[in-house]
Amino acid sequence: MNIAIVGATGYSGIELLRLLLNHPEANLTYLISNSQSNKQLSEVYPHFSGVKESMLKTLDIPKVAKEVDVVFFATPSGVSKNFVPEFLEYGVKCIDLSGDFRLKDPLLYEKWYKNSSASEKNLEKAVYGLSEIYENDVKEASLIANPGCYPTATLLGLLPALKEKWIKSDSIIIDGKSGVSGAGRSVSIGTHFAETNENLKAYKLGSHQHIPEIEQILHTESGIQSNVTFSTHLVPMTRGIMCTMYADLQEHKSTGEIIDLYKQFYEGKPFVRIRPEDHWPTTKEVSASNYCDIGFMSDARTGRLTIVSVIDNVVKGAAGQAVQNLNIMMGLDAKTGLNLSPVYP
Amino acid sequence: MNIAIVGATGYSGIELLRLLLNHPEANLTYLISNSQSNKQLSEVYPHFSGVKESMLKTLDIPKVAKEVDVVFFATPSGVSKNFVPEFLEYGVKCIDLSGDFRLKDPLLYEKWYKNSSASEKNLEKAVYGLSEIYENDVKEASLIANPGCYPTATLLGLLPALKEKWIKSDSIIIDGKSGVSGAGRSVSIGTHFAETNENLKAYKLGSHQHIPEIEQILHTESGIQSNVTFSTHLVPMTRGIMCTMYADLQEHKSTGEIIDLYKQFYEGKPFVRIRPEDHWPTTKEVSASNYCDIGFMSDARTGRLTIVSVIDNVVKGAAGQAVQNLNIMMGLDAKTGLNLSPVYP
Amino acid sequence: MNIAIVGATGYSGIELLRLLLNHPEANLTYLISNSQSNKQLSEVYPHFSGVKESMLKTLDIPKVAKEVDVVFFATPSGVSKNFVPEFLEYGVKCIDLSGDFRLKDPLLYEKWYKNSSASEKNLEKAVYGLSEIYENDVKEASLIANPGCYPTATLLGLLPALKEKWIKSDSIIIDGKSGVSGAGRSVSIGTHFAETNENLKAYKLGSHQHIPEIEQILHTESGIQSNVTFSTHLVPMTRGIMCTMYADLQEHKSTGEIIDLYKQFYEGKPFVRIRPEDHWPTTKEVSASNYCDIGFMSDARTGRLTIVSVIDNVVKGAAGQAVQNLNIMMGLDAKTGLNLSPVYP
């Protein structure tokens, strides 16, 4: 497969590079970066010296479309919606890591992203690439809306219990915690080392653009429309997301019963690991890998279920999940090129 | 005032030292450390060289009691209950930073601490040293049970709304996040740098010994007995606690109304700072200081209130609050010796 | 004393604030910040809420000069040289934390700072504020050139052995290591959390502007003009500088003899602490304090002396040393307002 990456010099872009360089079927034909075009990749990121030598280019759609089978967009929101339609017309498959094609309702996009939406036609065409749930749709897709980092951790953690109607959909509270790489490479006081190190910050409470994405899928899968409480926190580490989720149980289930349900639900899904009772996931245990680890505590005292879900935000929350979608879309084993052990410690 | 610290070489002990060295009325008469006795303080902690030169001693109650006015216990749970009664008989005031005298119900202590309780007589005598709430009791106290770190951040964040009956007591969920100094100086794999750095871990979900302490005060202050959901997470930083709290509003109140309520409630309380709308507390903004900063988001979409509360776990969550109690108990201004700006960045 | 701080919102500026708020004789009359003028200090730095409420102002020299006794400049290089002369004419004493008045030779400034120098007249007037060496000059000064962070750690570590002619001046190699706050608050890729955390970088090798400052003082104090090798490294922590220094011994001296020499040299200097044999300084042991800790290893195998010196770059390397100079210049005890224990852990 010949592949182009648009937005190759952001953190998701270089993680796609790291993973695809290890992928036996992928040929990196074009690395596109408007901000860094006509530079060598290794000039922008010296760690790629001797690993991948390539010139960064500006986007020339007809030229790229002629040579590649798949385009990844690792661009900020508001970019891919302008280029995806043309690629699709050329018959090139698109995997979009931004939020541009995730929300089916254009008004919702406009409200939460404060920007004009992609066309309804293309929103309809887009398949939400949470392949543990939508594998069959992904197989047939020409356009993948790769899920956001928080929604990935959240939805993998909530859906089995919600679909089984074991938890009340209107009781869901998600306390999200992310490493700083989630904010991307743009410099700001909020990601300055001296302001971030030895510091824990809450941010965007109740206004994060991942809220409608989570609610859309919860609605689709449960049949019930509910609003979630969703908070986000910036943790002084580079990689990793943890979502601690709280929901009222319809009736009491033991932690063991919950674990059994999840194990059954994710049977055959290679990237979801269900933790045994009293073992809580940690972000380092999934670092630089495509795993999502999930642990549980059902509390008889309160009638609530606590679910803890962790991913590496740059891998399962972005580039790794995109490669997983590539594999499924192209008829390969989902694990191709992703068969990597977490890096520990 | 002549003062003894029992457990002077733990992290709470040395923070007491740092603060009391800056206190105009305190004279550090005895530094007790059974594990390090007969060593110089500066041998165990070289940062005290030239700041405080003192021999660490074993505990000889009659001798100490003769010379001091107040004893601080900065000991692990299960220690102070054995020594406090004798000091009280000598007429020495005691401030206990451990959990030994916080729970009024001995059975609760035995259940959550897995240890035998202090006597009911002394439990009754103990005043819970959350002086923003119990200032008058603290003034009269001979024995202070200094609040735990998580309960301090939690209770200061919840009590105004709960006492006003604006939130439902049975809907309370507390997502706690702590720096690693909260685990003390004892070495373990769980606090090893290589296992903790670049890692975020959930721990003790639903079983943390601070749960009954929080519930006891919520019960006392609201008149309603409810159980809370309480989760704890270890964040890769040394100091700081953040509690993100969720509760259902009885009826809608705007964020502004909430802020007004809290400003009024904490009027004249020098260590609580209420953040303006859309400004979220961060742990660094209270680092090495006795402040508790609190921010709010009232969400009309869900009918829930989110409260974010931060403290430095070693100061307001331990030694600083203990000095604040000392001041009030001894008739001094609560700010004496605590008039320190946060250390930033 | 009435005091103005020009550049109050940089990291050195806010550390001056923290220290002067704790100073019994200092009255903060003016906080000047051109970039943030007409904002409340607590708007820019919320950690000052309730600690210091003050409006940030633009610099109006005649107005400020009328009301204050001393002006601190906590500005980037190239700023203070424009304003100091006028303040001096008004009879206002100036303490400059930038490099503008440190180098006696204007050509040297122009070469290393790539900027035009202050006038020779004022360069001559300026006293280099390393008060452990130049205390008498500081007492008489109207203009203090407060030493750079690396030079402070380096010179305190080297001068006793060099003045005694125990080490060869042309053999000196300084391996400097700094926390990220040394780079200031300006945002850049080089100080972005995700690029700095879990990373150790060398920078400005052989071209750091602190090189001529170090060489000037070594020359003055030893009578011999030599060039030093000086390397700098960025360490993933916020505060702290360590300089590891290497020099050939003229003839063998034991570590114990070296320690004795330094103890004698720094007798009565409250902020220099000489470490015992086999005890190596660490940056945390001086954190948030004005101490400089120094340790030694004399190696009979190589005939070389290794000296390790640590300071908090924001305190002894900037604001703390500036307050120390203020005290000495104004006839106060050098420790006034600086009597703070390091913050540990």
Next chain:
Amino acid sequence: MNIAIVGATGYSGIELLRLLLNHPEANLTYLISNSQSNKQLSEVYPHFSGVKESMLKTLDIPKVAKEVDVVFFATPSGVSKNFVPEFLEYGVKCIDLSGDFRLKDPLLYEKWYKNSSASEKNLEKAVYGLSEIYENDVKEASLIANPGCYPTATLLGLLPALKEKWIKSDSIIIDGKSGVSGAGRSVSIGTHFAETNENLKAYKLGSHQHIPEIEQILHTESGIQSNVTFSTHLVPMTRGIMCTMYADLQEHKSTGEIIDLYKQFYEGKPFVRIRPEDHWPTTKEVSASNYCDIGFMSDARTGRLTIVSVIDNVVKGAAGQAVQNLNIMMGLDAKTGLNLSPVYP
């Protein structure tokens, strides 16, 4: 190839696991851990769940020797010397990551390791596995002494200039800086998070056991016996080593000339990357990879050369280099299984 790892649960052991799981020719037959035997690997290290499920075993040499081709020892010093001889007699090749077979002179081992040495016969048999220098010997070896982490970074940085006699061997000073994983997984106050984070420490100055290892190879390769000054520092990060090295040039060479020499010397060596002028290596640029990056500054002012060399201590400084040696010893391409991009950010 069937492979056993003795000491599979230390940090070098699990990194061997991570790399060998990605190696197309390696079959992990035995994971030996005396301290954790009869536990599942994923119980000790949950990040291996679903990646590698295997029982940890005690060492039974005859049984292991019958089934494997190569044994890796990732054990503390003093262990492998007891087991290697028997494996060699069985005809099993051994790669020892500890220091037991690195020093040719048994007395030197005894002096620096404070322990009895391996037999002279086996010391003689051992090939020092710095394969960029000793590739031909590695090809023929039955026992590899895998180099230490600091010596790897140091020797790759020094040898080209030293062998060319461009630098004076008796002028060499090495300032080493390491992440905390280098101290292994054993818990201690010195690696406790709260004591290590936001802290920079010097340690083992002049007494590190890597000193004789470095001197031995410098002697062999230059023909001149000299002592080096070698200092080590603990940096608050998990992975990474940087060695900043200083040496007097015999006669002036420009940085460009130095770079040319090194590029030529390491031509065809896939894991050494020479940085262009004014580009300094950083540890993150080699993180989780087998690269060693080297940069230079030749200073006409002082006549000294500064060399900066970085590796990931757990990869090129331990497990990665061991796999590289395995490949060469077994006639495979040196890059087999090591073709990994650094993990960034």
